[in-house]
Amino acid sequence: MKKIGLFIEFKDDEIKPANDGMVTMAQGDGHELFALVVNADAAACRERLSAYGVSAVVDITAGGGAWHPDGWADAVVQAMNACGIETLMGLTSPQGRDLLPRIAAVLDAPLVMDCVGVDLDRNVARTTQYSGKAMAEIQLTGRHHIYGIRAGAVSPAPRAAAAEVHAFSAVEPTASGIEVLSTRPGEAGTVDLAEADIIIAGGRGMKSGENFKLLQDCARAMGAAVGASRVAVDEGWVPYTFQVGQTGSKVNPKVYIACGISGSVQHFAGMKSSEMIIAVNKDPGAAIIGKCDYYIVGDLFEIIPEVTRALGAAG
Amino acid sequence: MKIYVCVKHVPDSAATITIRDGSRIEENITFLMNPYDEHAITEAAGLRSQLPDAEVVAVCVAGPAAENTLRSAMAMGADRSILVVADRQIDSMLTARALQAAIEADGTPHLILAGKESIDAEGMQTMFRLARYFGMPAATNAVKISLEADGAVVESEKEAGSRDILRLTLPCVIGAGRGLNTPRYPTLPDIIKARKREVKKIDLADLDVSSPGGKTEILSLAPVAENREPREIAGDAAAAARELVRILKEEAKVL
Ligand SMILES: Cc1cc2nc3c(=O)[nH]c(=O)nc-3n(C[C@H](O)[C@H](O)[C@H](O)COP(=O)(O)OP(=O)(O)OC[C@H]3O[C@@H](n4cnc5c(N)ncnc54)[C@H](O)[C@@H]3O)c2cc1C
Numbered sequence: 395m396k397k398i399g400l401f402i403e404f405k406d407d408e409i410k411p412a413n414d415g416m417v418t419m420a421q422g423d424g425h426e427l428f429a430l431v432v433n434a435d436a437a438a439c440r441e442r443l444s445a446y447g448v449s450a451v452v453d454i455t456a457g458g459g460a461w462h463p464d465g466w467a468d469a470v471v472q473a474m475n476a477c478g479i480e481t482l483m484g485l486t487s488p489q490g491r492d493l494l495p496r497i498a499a500v501l502d503a504p505l506v507m508d509c510v511g512v513d514l515d516r517n518v519a520r521t522t523q524y525s526g527k528a529m530a531e532i533q534l535t536g537r538h539h540i541y542g543i544r545a546g547a548v549s550p551a552p553r554a555a556a557a558e559v560h561a562f563s564a565v566e567p568t569a570s571g572i573e574v575l576s577t578r579p580g581e582a583g584t585v586d587l588a589e590a591d592i593i594i595a596g597g598r599g600m601k602s603g604e605n606f607k608l609l610q611d612c613a614r615a616m617g618a619a620v621g622a623s624r625v626a627v628d629e630g631w632v633p634y635t636f637q638v639g640q641t642g643s644k645v646n647p648k649v650y651i652a653c654g655i656s657g658s659v660q661h662f663a664g665m666k667s668s669e670m671i672i673a674v675n676k677d678p679g680a681a682i683i684g685k686c687d688y689y690i691v692g693d694l695f696e697i698i699p700e701v702t703r704a705l706g707a708a709g
Numbered sequence: 710m711k712i713y714v715c716v717k718h719v720p721d722s723a724a725t726i727t728i729r730d731g732s733r734i735e736e737n738i739t740f741l742m743n744p745y746d747e748h749a750i751t752e753a754a755g756l757r758s759q760l761p762d763a764e765v766v767a768v769c770v771a772g773p774a775a776e777n778t779l780r781s782a783m784a785m786g787a788d789r790s791i792l793v794v795a796d797r798q799i800d801s802m803l804t805a806r807a808l809q810a811a812i813e814a815d816g817t818p819h820l821i822l823a824g825k826e827s828i829d830a831e832g833m834q835t836m837f838r839l840a841r842y843f844g845m846p847a848a849t850n851a852v853k854i855s856l857e858a859d860g861a862v863v864e865s866e867k868e869a870g871s872r873d874i875l876r877l878t879l880p881c882v883i884g885a886g887r888g889l890n891t892p893r894y895p896t897l898p899d900i901i902k903a904r905k906r907e908v909k910k911i912d913l914a915d916l917d918v919s920s921p922g923g924k925t926e927i928l929s930l931a932p933v934a935e936n937r938e939p940r941e942i943a944g945d946a947a948a949a950a951r952e953l954v955r956i957l958k959e960e961a962k963v964l
Contacts, residue, residue: 405868463873464846486833488868491825492849495834499841502922504802507833518928524734524829527726528930536923542833571846571878575862580870592963616957616964634888635870640722640828641744641887649961659723663828670961671937672953685935688956690942690949700950705964 395426398514399474400448401484401493402431402439405586409439412485412589414550416543417446419512420483421553428452429557430473430482432466433459440557447553452477456564462574467496469564474501474538476562481514486542486644487588494542503538508644510547510667525640525663544667545589546646580635587619587636587643592651593665595621595638596631599654599675599694603631608698609653615705621645621665623655639664653694657682674698710763711816712753715808715823715836716746716782718775722828731929733798742778745824747785747892748885752854753822754786754893759856764788766815770795770807776908783903784895790906791815795913800925801830805838806918811911818843818880820861825850825884840882848875852888 398420403410420427427448431439436453443451456462456469470493474482482497484490486508498505510529511520517534519541534540587593594613596606606620613620621643622636638645640663650668655661657673657680665671671686678691690697718740720726727735742750750767757763767782767790769775779790793807812818821843823836833849840847852872853864865873866886877883895903942949942956958964 461873463848463875488850488866491833492865492867495837495849496841496847498834499837502802502838502841502920504800504923504925505832505834506925508831521831522933523831523930524720524726525722527933528728528734529933530930531928533926533928534923535926538923571881572848573876575874575876577867578864578872578874580868580872586868592957633870635866637887648963649957663722666933666935670956672942672956684939685937686939687937688940688942688953690953692946692949696946697950700946701953704947704950704954 395424396481396514397426397428397477397479399428399430399477399479399482401470401482401490402429402443403485403487403489404434407435409442410485410589412487412545414446415546415548416483416485417443417448418551419543419548420514421447422514425514426450428477428479430454430470432456432469436559440559444555444557445552446550447555448557449555451557451559453559453561454564455562457566460574461577462570462572463492463496464570464572465567467493467500468567470497471500472564473562480537481539483512483541483543486544487586490542494540498540501538503540504534504536505540505542506532506534507542508544509541510544512541522667525659526666544644544646587621587638587645590619590645590647592616592618592649593621593638593645593647594618594651594653595623595655596626596653597623597655598625600626600631606632608695612698612702612705615702623661652682653698655682656680657685710760710819712756712763712765713812713818713821714746714749714753714765714767714782714787715821715839716750716767716769716778717743717824717827718769718771718778719743719827719829726932728930728932731931732927733930740774740778742781743824743827745826745885745887748887748889749822749824750782750785750787751890751893752885755890756820756854756856760819763819766790768808768811769793770799770804770913772796779908780903781895783906784899785893788906789909791909791911793911793913793916801832801835801838802920802922802924803918805835805842806920807913807916808835808839809842810916810918820880821845821882823882823884825886836882836884843880843882845881846877847882847884848877849884850886851883852886854883854889
């Protein structure tokens with residue numbers, strides 16, 4: 395039996411839907427799945443985790459319940475050691491990017507982030523490199539193996555199990571050198587781009603920040619998150635958190651709708667693994683037209699409001 | 710006081726990648742400084758003016774051609790640089806050991822800056838490992854850094870624009886995010902001045918580093934095929950919009 399630890403992420407006290415795909419990835423004959431839940435309501439998510447094959451939920455209490463990057467990393471390592479877990483998976487989310495490398499550093503263990511596939515029996519990870527231009531198969535050696543999983547890389551598939559909840563209190567770690575002064579919330583109600591099913595993104599063709607309201611309206615009507623090209627960010631039309639691409643978020647939605655975006659290599663580096671790409675561009679010669687699944691040649695200022703209208707009529 | 714900045718020499722993101730032997734890329738393309746490291750260098754140059762007798766040292770582990778990236782780092786503000794010459798690609802675990810050994814041999818860091826990730830391997834971990842080997846605290850995706858007498862206050866950007874405001878004791882390791890600053894691109898005089906600055910070269914073998922915890926090794930590398938077949942959604946704006954909604958509903962099944 396190989397024990398697989400799964401670091402479960404929460405947002406606003408709710409388990410993130412992206413965990414389901416990650417748990418699915420860990421399923422396998424002879425794998426015993428341990429969900430590691432830090433400072434959250436473990437009992438409340440027991441059923442959901444059971445449905446995807448988790449057989450134990452480790453309810454970890456660390457540092458009096460508050461968020462602390464080193465404290466949490468240390469608590470996860472303690473729980474792994476206590477349960478005899480040597481393989482750990484977590485999401486390559488903003489929290490995962492802060493936590494998984496810390497855990498890898500504490501254990502001095504190999505880590506591959508942003509995996510689109512894992513072979514937990516051979517300790518091999520699949521991930522893209524060079525701005526999404528190459529797919530790498532990476533062998534991890536050593537005693538512990540850690541994987542950051544790309545949200546949405548695998549569709550969730552149920553596998554019934556009956557998880558038991560085990561409480562675990564982490565020992566207060568030695569002083570870490572980090573004091574969390576405060577956490578400033580982001581914009582309320584914004585979906586993290588990396589975990590969105592539908593993204594509608596705007597580029598230079600949007601012409602102003604004001605015009606992004608068109609996309610916001612359309613996004614609301616279809617339950618999408620709004621993204622942007624770097625140009626739109628550099629122009630100050632939208633904050634950096636909207637940026638998709640090489641130096642922005644890497645996203646993996648079911649549908650990516652690019653409006654007034656030309657399709658540069660750097661933009662594609664962040665969204666080329668989308669299941670379906672739809673381009674709205676007035677230039678039939680734009681690079682994105684040759685690299686998408688569907689395109690509409692035309693003025694986005696005419697098309698997007700019509701889409702919002704059509705969604706209203708359809709809904 | 711010394712500020713060390715770890716920089717990586719990476720392929721230009723616009724370059725076309727050719728794969729050799731199914732496991733590495735052909736290196737006859739343009740290489741540049743990793744974009745996040747430009748933010749780190751720019752920040753270090755800004756912080757130097759706040760510290761007495763501060764010196765900014767750029768450090769890189771790579772092949773000999775990375776001297777170009779270190780010249781760029783010096784043109785952007787580093788006073789001198791160290792190149793740990795490696796004759797092969799090494800993973801993050803060994804790179805962090807090599808960076809630590811090179812820095813330790815050079816001086817006592819007051820602060821270590823790096824990019825939050827590299828755009829070639831996208832490992833997102835080297836700075837954390839470096840911090841751990843040194844026993845220093847680390848913060849990533851920094852969008853604001855304020856130095857205080859005995860610490861650094863760092864705003865670390867998280868999900869959907871939220872931020873952790875952290876106080877780190879010094880010395881510490883900070884990974885620069887894109888929102889940290891606007892990189893200060895060098896002028897011609899900067900570039901000329903940088904030519905005269907020192908690039909100290911150390912052989913990786915001479916640092917005698919190893920990675921007892923394990924390693925990551927590329928088994929295979931293959932080009933990602935672009936195999937979409939673009940189809941036009943025709944008609945006037947209203948008709949195209951209706952067809953798009955139908956596709957979302959019936960083909961993508963997201964509505
Ligand atoms: C190191 C590095 C990192 C980078 N990282 C990123 C990154 O992370 N993300 C990123 O996006 N870019 C990144 N870039 C920048 C990238 O190279 C491009 O400059 C950028 O993606 C272009 O943005 P765009 O498509 O919005 O603008 P443009 O290329 O100018 O394209 C605008 C498009 O809008 C269309 N358009 C204009 N008006 C309308 C209209 N009314 N209706 C319909 N269509 C219209 C035009 O036909 C055109 O195709 C990076 C560059 C470098 C060098």
